[in-house]
Amino acid sequence: MQTLKIIKIGGNIIDDQKALSDFLKQLATLEGPKILVHGGGKLASKMTERLEVPVKMHNGRRITDAETLDIVTMVYAGKINKTIVAQLQANQCNAIGLTGSDGNTIITEKRAINQIDFGFVGDVKAVNTDSLDLLIDNKITPVFCAITHDKKGQLLNTNADTIASELAIAFSKNFRTELYYCFEKNGVLKDVSDNDSVIETIDAKYYQKLIEEHIIADGMLPKLTNCFNAIEKNVSKVCVGKPSMLFQSDSIYTTLIK
Amino acid sequence: MQTLKIIKIGGNIIDDQKALSDFLKQLATLEGPKILVHGGGKLASKMTERLEVPVKMHNGRRITDAETLDIVTMVYAGKINKTIVAQLQANQCNAIGLTGSDGNTIITEKRAINQIDFGFVGDVKAVNTDSLDLLIDNKITPVFCAITHDKKGQLLNTNADTIASELAIAFSKNFRTELYYCFEKNGVLKDVSDNDSVIETIDAKYYQKLIEEHIIADGMLPKLTNCFNAIEKNVSKVCVGKPSMLFQSDSIYTTLIK
Numbered sequence: 001m002q003t004l005k006i007i008k009i010g011g012n013i014i015d016d017q018k019a020l021s022d023f024l025k026q027l028a029t030l031e032g033p034k035i036l037v038h039g040g041g042k043l044a045s046k047m048t049e050r051l052e053v054p055v056k057m058h059n060g061r062r063i064t065d066a067e068t069l070d071i072v073t074m075v076y077a078g079k080i081n082k083t084i085v086a087q088l089q090a091n092q093c094n095a096i097g098l099t100g101s102d103g104n105t106i107i108t109e110k111r112a113i114n115q116i117d118f119g120f121v122g123d124v125k126a127v128n129t130d131s132l133d134l135l136i137d138n139k140i141t142p143v144f145c146a147i148t149h150d151k152k153g154q155l156l157n158t159n160a161d162t163i164a165s166e167l168a169i170a171f172s173k174n175f176r177t178e179l180y181y182c183f184e185k186n187g188v189l190k191d192v193s194d195n196d197s198v199i200e201t202i203d204a205k206y207y208q209k210l211i212e213e214h215i216i217a218d219g220m221l222p223k224l225t226n227c228f229n230a231i232e233k234n235v236s237k238v239c240v241g242k243p244s245m246l247f248q249s250d251s252i253y254t255t256l257i258k
Numbered sequence: 259m260q261t262l263k264i265i266k267i268g269g270n271i272i273d274d275q276k277a278l279s280d281f282l283k284q285l286a287t288l289e290g291p292k293i294l295v296h297g298g299g300k301l302a303s304k305m306t307e308r309l310e311v312p313v314k315m316h317n318g319r320r321i322t323d324a325e326t327l328d329i330v331t332m333v334y335a336g337k338i339n340k341t342i343v344a345q346l347q348a349n350q351c352n353a354i355g356l357t358g359s360d361g362n363t364i365i366t367e368k369r370a371i372n373q374i375d376f377g378f379v380g381d382v383k384a385v386n387t388d389s390l391d392l393l394i395d396n397k398i399t400p401v402f403c404a405i406t407h408d409k410k411g412q413l414l415n416t417n418a419d420t421i422a423s424e425l426a427i428a429f430s431k432n433f434r435t436e437l438y439y440c441f442e443k444n445g446v447l448k449d450v451s452d453n454d455s456v457i458e459t460i461d462a463k464y465y466q467k468l469i470e471e472h473i474i475a476d477g478m479l480p481k482l483t484n485c486f487n488a489i490e491k492n493v494s495k496v497c498v499g500k501p502s503m504l505f506q507s508d509s510i511y512t513t514l515i516k
Contacts, residue, residue: 051308070337078336079328082405082413086359090411096361096389101344102354103398131354134396140361140389147340153348155340 003236004136004175005034007246008164012184014041014080021087023182026247028091033136033175035167036095037144038084039160044075056119064119064157072157073099076145084143095141100148101155103131106163108148108156122148122156124163127170165226169233178237179230180246181223187241187254188224190215198241203257204228227256261494262394262433263292265504266422270442272299272338279345281440284505286349291394291433294353295402295422296342302333314377322377322415330415331357334403342401353399358406359413361389364421366406366414380406380414382421385428423484427491436495437488438504439481445499445512446482448473456499461515462486485514 007027013019027036048055048071056063064072081097088095100106100122108122135142144167146160161181168179187198188210202210207228210216216224227238239245241253265285271277285294306313306329314321322330339355346353358364358380366380393400402425404418419439426437445456446468460468465486468474474482485496497503499511 073340074332074336076336077340078332078334082331082335082357082359085357086407086413087411089359089362089407089409094362094389096354096356097359098354099340099343101340101347104347104352131352131396131398134392138389138392149344149347151347153345155344 001174001176003032003178004171005030005032005178005180005246006037006164006168006171007034007180007182008037008039008160009182009243010039010160010184011041013182013243014038015043020084023243024084024087024093025091026243028088028093030246033139033141035132035136035142035144036084037160037164037167038076038080038146040072040076040080040146043080044072047071047075058116058118061118063117064121066120069120069155069157073147073155077147081143081145088141088143093141094139095143096135097143097145099145099155100158100163104128104149104151105132105142106144106148106158106166107151108158109150110154110156120154120156122150122158124148124158124166127166129170129174132171133174159222161223161226165230165235168230168235168238172234172236176236177234179227179235179239181227181238181240182243182246183240185242186252188216188220198252199254200252201255201257204231207256224256231256231258259432259434261290261436262429263288263290263436263438263504264295264422264426264429265292265438265440266295266297266418267440267501268297268418268442269299271440271501272296273301278342281501282342282345282351283349284501286346286351288504291397291399293390293394293400293402293425294342295418295425296334296338296404297418298330298334298338298404301338302330305329305333316374316376319376321375322379324378327378327413327415331405331413335405339401339403346399346401351399352397353401354393355401355403357403357413358416358421362386362407362409363390363400364402364406364416364424365409366416367408368412368414378412378414380408380416382406382416382424385424387428387432390429391432417480419481419484423488423493426488426493426496430492430494434494435492437485437493437497439485439496439498440501440504441498443500444510446474446478456510457512458510459513459515462489465514482514489514489516
């Protein structure tokens with residue numbers, strides 16, 4: 001079985017032009033089929049501010065109203081996605097930028113309104129690999145932003161970490177899939193202030209312990225939930241760390257196992 | 259030889275949600291391979307205004323500085339392109355939205371600075387049909403916005419009429435290509451104030467006469483230059499008129515011939 005790497009990059013790389021450009025140069029040299037998934041960075045918030053659209057939050061989570069959806073669609077699918085694609089092309093990597101609506105690749109459902117209406121946020125219902133298989137078979141690298149659709153004409157905002165894990169799960173039928181969450185830290189840290197305290201391996205049992213001990217909290221919780229969801233559903237390898245984990249054999253990072 | 263239709267829609271349809279949605283519903287039913295190219299409409303100008311970016315013009319032509327390029331990339335490749343793709347998908351047409359950087363499909367060159375620097379505007383150097391052939395062969399409809407790249411990492415703004423004609427020319431090697439410029443009028447008019455004065459056929463000789471008589475002027479001039487360029491380069495059919503020309507056999511519109 002061929003290996004397919006699904007690589008998620010977050011805001012910290014996207015907000016730093018030099019870091020992004022260096023990363024994409026290296027990514028272009030990475031052999032074998034790959035899919036890049038990117039988050040949004042600070043550009044969407046900046047644009048929201050410049051356009052004087054009030055930011056609506058609930059318990060630290062952003063509510064995506066119609067105007068905010070327009071902004072994230074413009075920033076994620078327009079500016080960021082196409083900047084990345086153009087740079088990959090300059091480095092001889094044949095990339096195509098996608099939302100979940102392109103090729104009907106990721107179908108989501110607007111989150112049901114319970115106590116709180118999160119607005120135009122989509123939870124993944126299905127990943128359709130037909131068009132993606134076609135691209136990958138022809139050595140084209142899909143580049144996904146965090147916009148999906150409900151197949152009824154509505155674009156929706158979907159967490160980029162979730163998109164990455166759902167893609168990895170969907171492709172694990174036909175590929176040996178590896179999922180890499182790149183961020184600014186060396187991995188999951190025992191001591192959040194010490195970048196050298198990387199926990200190199202976490203299994204499901206140890207994960208529960210780390211949660212109980214409050215070593216894993218805040219933003220790491222949903223990221224690791226996505227990781228373990230992927231492992232449970234046949235993704236072969238799930239790693240969290242700096243982008244260097246993809247390119248340097250002596251990198252230290254966290255690997256999640258069953 | 260199979261027929262490939264390249265259809266350009268302009269701002270007037272894009273600015274009218276109902277008209278756009280009706281058009282896309284009909285387009286989805288159009289049989290055979292097709293490529294849609296869309297212009298920008300007023301949304302980019304509105305966004306420029308809201309962001310208080312000064313609009314720079316030279317002889318009625320917009321100058322694309324870095325900030326304007328960001329805005330058109332966001333609006334064309336993000337908001338408009340993805341809205342169109344999501345609506346086509348809702349109508350069971352498997353569309354993928356593209357800039358010229360996606361799949362390295364349209365390579366342009368930043369316009370040389372002579373007397374005036376138009377900024378980040380790209381003139382078409384090459385159309386690469388490899389990725390597009392792949393999509394079309396698999397019944398996927400490419401949807402192009404007016405953003406291209408120079409293959410060196412720079413996105414550029416390119417006239418959508420030109421993108422449509424260059425695509426038609428490039429595909430005429432392997433397809434019988436038909437190029438349709440849809441706009442708000444019934445066709446090229448003898449009397450610009452009378453929508454019933456459609457000139458049904460124009461050849462190159464008659465075209466020169468119409469220019470001399472100032473019947474063709476202003477915005478129609480570059481559009482028809484694109485038309486005749488396409489005809490000269492083996493595009494089988496070039497038409498100008500309302501979108502209904504694509505769907506109704508009794509439509510009246512203008513056909514350009516050699």
